[in-house]
Amino acid sequence: xxxxxxxxxxxxxxxxxxxxxxxxxxxxxxxxxxxxxxxxxxxxxxxxxxxxxxxxxxxxxxxxxxxxxxxxxxxxxxxxxxxxxxxxxxxxxxxxxxxxxxxxxxxxxxxxxxxxxxxxxxxxxxxxxxxxxxxxxxxxxxxxxxxxxxxxxxxxxxxxxxxxxxxxxxxxxxxxxxxxxxxxxxxxxxxxxxxxxxxxxxxxxxxxxxxxxxxxxxxxxxxxxxxxxxxxxxxxxxxxxxxxxxxxxxxxxxxxxxxxxxxxxxxxxxxxxxxxxxxxxxxxxxxxxxxxxxxxxxxxxxxxxxxxxxxxxxxxxxxxxxxxxxxxxxxxxxxxxxxxxxxxxxxxxxxxxxxxxxxxxxxxxxxxxxxxxxxxxxxxxxxxxxxxx
Numbered sequence: 001x002x003x004x005x006x007x008x009x010x011x012x013x014x015x016x017x018x019x020x021x022x023x024x025x026x027x028x029x030x031x032x033x034x035x036x037x038x039x040x041x042x043x044x045x046x047x048x049x050x051x052x053x054x055x056x057x058x059x060x061x062x063x064x065x066x067x068x069x070x071x072x073x074x075x076x077x078x079x080x081x082x083x084x085x086x087x088x089x090x091x092x093x094x095x096x097x098x099x100x101x102x103x104x105x106x107x108x109x110x111x112x113x114x115x116x117x118x119x120x121x122x123x124x125x126x127x128x129x130x131x132x133x134x135x136x137x138x139x140x141x142x143x144x145x146x147x148x149x150x151x152x153x154x155x156x157x158x159x160x161x162x163x164x165x166x167x168x169x170x171x172x173x174x175x176x177x178x179x180x181x182x183x184x185x186x187x188x189x190x191x192x193x194x195x196x197x198x199x200x201x202x203x204x205x206x207x208x209x210x211x212x213x214x215x216x217x218x219x220x221x222x223x224x225x226x227x228x229x230x231x232x233x234x235x236x237x238x239x240x241x242x243x244x245x246x247x248x249x250x251x252x253x254x255x256x257x258x259x260x261x262x263x264x265x266x267x268x269x270x271x272x273x274x275x276x277x278x279x280x281x282x283x284x285x286x287x288x289x290x291x292x293x294x295x296x297x298x299x300x301x302x303x304x305x306x307x308x309x310x311x312x313x314x315x316x317x318x319x320x321x322x323x324x325x326x327x328x329x330x331x332x333x334x335x336x337x338x339x340x341x342x343x344x345x346x347x348x349x350x351x352x353x354x355x356x357x358x359x360x361x362x363x364x365x366x367x368x369x370x371x372x373x374x375x376x377x378x379x380x381x382x383x384x385x386x387x388x389x
Contacts, residue, residue: 002059009055084113088120100128133337140339140354141189148182188355191248192338192362204238205246207316207387211271214250222258228266229258237273237316239387241367249363250318252356253383257322259356260381265323273389274315314389324380332375336361360385 087104094102103124106117155171155178215231222229239246257267327335339354360383364371369387376382 002056002063005059006052006056010052081113084108084117088117091120091124095124095127100124100131137338144185144339144354145182148178148185151178152182185355188359192355192359202240205241205243206237207239207246207250207318208233208235208237208271210243210247210250211269211318214247214254215269217251218254218258222267225258225261226263227258227261230266230268231270232268233271234273237271237389239316239367239389241387245363245366249360249385252360253318253320253385256356256360256383257320257381261322261324265380267320267322269321270317270319272317274317274386316387316389317384318387319382319384321376321382322380323376323378326379327375327381332373335373335381336371357383 084104084106087106091102091104094100103121104117105121106114108114152175155175159168159171211231211233215229215233219229254267254269257269261267336357338358361371364385364387367387369385372384372386374382
């Protein structure tokens with residue numbers, strides 16, 4: 001700025017200054033408060049050199065003043081605008097040390113840093129929920145596996161004390177059942193891991209046939225517990241995917257509906273085809289599972305980047321409704337956690353292991369579908385799986 005002003009003032013204009021003329025002050029009228037230069041004095045600007053020097057001095061002072069004000073204002077504004085970064089950094093350090101409870105809770109205008117802080121808070125929420133769920137999973141898995149092992153050890157200790165033939169006859173069935181329970185738990189864990197890491201298969205699977213076969217296989221169990229089993233299966237519905245996993249999904253939904261039921265109750269399974277134009281049926285559901293801080297459950301495909309289901313696609317809708325005890329909001333949000341049991345089994349056979357619905361969720365995610373669950377007003381649960389055709 002100084003160079004431009006100085007060079008411009010020096011070389012661009014044409015100055016017409018004349019030589020200074022000294023006059024007698026007594027011959028000139030002077031306004032009140034003003035005086036003429038005394039004899040031998042000169043005006044502040046009396047030549048071109050005075051103009052150049054004045055411009056140079058004023059420009060330099062202006063640069064210094066504007067620079068000082070600009071640096072001060074810039075420092076103040078940058079410190080204020082970037083203050084949330086310090087809070088985010090502190091929260092990130094605490095999260096790295098394992099403390100996921102602190103939140104930034106940014107205030108101020110909704111600018112980029114505010115949105116960054118909100119996104120970071122949401123990430124901490126999901127991380128905390130995920131870690132809590134994994135801790136519960138580890139604790140529950142340890143408990144589920146420890147129970148049959150402890151039972152087996154107790155039976156072996158009794159057998160080691162030279163029991164009678166009658167005692168051995170009682171211990172052997174207990175050992176056999178305990179061992180089978182442990183095997184079922186391990187198999188269920190393997191099924192869960194297999195479903196979570198399954199590679200999507202585009203081969204068509206006749207879902208109508210799988211559902212009809214699953215209903216036929218469980219008709220005897222439903223009759224034995226006085227549970228009415230009804231089905232409405234639209235024929236010819238095929239979806240791309242793994243036939244083994246889809247069969248397990250259907251079986252787990254029916255087993256869960258029969259297990260969490262009561263004598264005289266009912267189970268209804270419906271399979272229908274929905275075109276993209278028909279839309280959702282409007283029943284309110286909210287997200288849960290990994291995002292289980294809301295009431296109700298919904299497990300969408302938004303966590304799977306490859307092959308999200310679009311509203312314009314044809315969809316196979318599998319819905320299972322059962323009677324039973326009423327579910328609270330807390331029970332509903334945790335329903336798909338591994339080893340979680342909402343209610344004690346009434347009609348269960350073999351006790352169950354609490355992994356059925358977790359496997360259903362994993363299979364649904366592997367097939368890019370959506371999973372909804374909501375409590376029925378009169379008791380029981382409705383679970384709906386939507387898979388792209």
